[in-house]
Structure formats: C-alpha cells, structure tokens
Amino acid sequence: MITDYSSVPFEFSLLGRPMIFYPYDLESYQATRGLWEPYDQLVPGPIACTTAEIIDLIKTGSFDAGSIEAFSRTWNTYSAGHSSRDLVQYLREQDEKKGRMYG
Numbered sequence: 837m838i839t840d841y842s843s844v845p846f847e848f849s850l851l852g853r854p855m856i857f858y859p860y861d862l863e864s865y866q867a868t869r870g871l872w873e874p875y876d877q878l879v880p881g882p883i884a885c886t887t888a889e890i891i892d893l894i895k896t897g898s899f900d901a902g903s904i905e906a907f908s909r910t911w912n913t914y915s916a917g918h919s920s921r922d923l924v925q926y927l928r929e930q931d932e933k934k935g936r937m938y939g
Contacts, residue, residue, distance in 0.1 A: 838890060841865060845880065849908035850915060854899035855881035856890055880907035 837848050838856045845855055857879045859865065866875070876883060880903040884890040893899075916922075 841869075841871075845907070846911045849880060849904050850912055850917070852901060852904055852908070854897075855879070855904065856893050857881055857883045858885075858890060859883065860885065880904045 837844065837853065838858055839845060840857065840859050845857075848855065857875075859875060862875060862885075865871075872878065881900070882893050882898055884893055
C-alpha cells in the first residue's frame, strides 16, 4: 500500500502487508494540520519523497515486517479479527434479553 497521512495504515497493518509512506508535502502538512508524533517515528514503513524512491522501494522490497506487526499491536490492541461476528452476537444477546428471538 502507498499512502500519505491517511488512517488506512492502522487497519491495513492487521494484514501484515508492506506499506510505503509518501508524504510529498510533509512540511506544509505539519505546519497546517500537525501530527501526533514525528512522522518518521509513527509510520511502520519506509518513507519516500519522490516517485523514483517509491519505485526503488517496490523493486528492492525494503520492508520491515516486524515494525508493521509492532505498529498493529500498538494501534489495534482490541481487535481480535472478529468485530462483525462479535457485534452480531452482542445484538442478538440484547434482543434475547428483551424477549425477541431471531432464527
């Protein structure tokens, strides 16, 4: 995945797949929007500043699976991969408590 400042990496990290970060306007973004942490310390993948760097990273496969896994553990602490099932189960339990039953 190639992204800039999106929130997508938080969920994408659950897949353990490589990510490239392309903050082409980082200085402007930091000045106007701001970041929680220094960008290079927050993202779990290499940072590319040019299209040529993106191509090189893809060709060389310069990714660190360990940093992606650590990022996922930090930001997805409560995700066990069953959110939809757990929500449906919770809603059914609530309905059963109210005396409603579903097939």
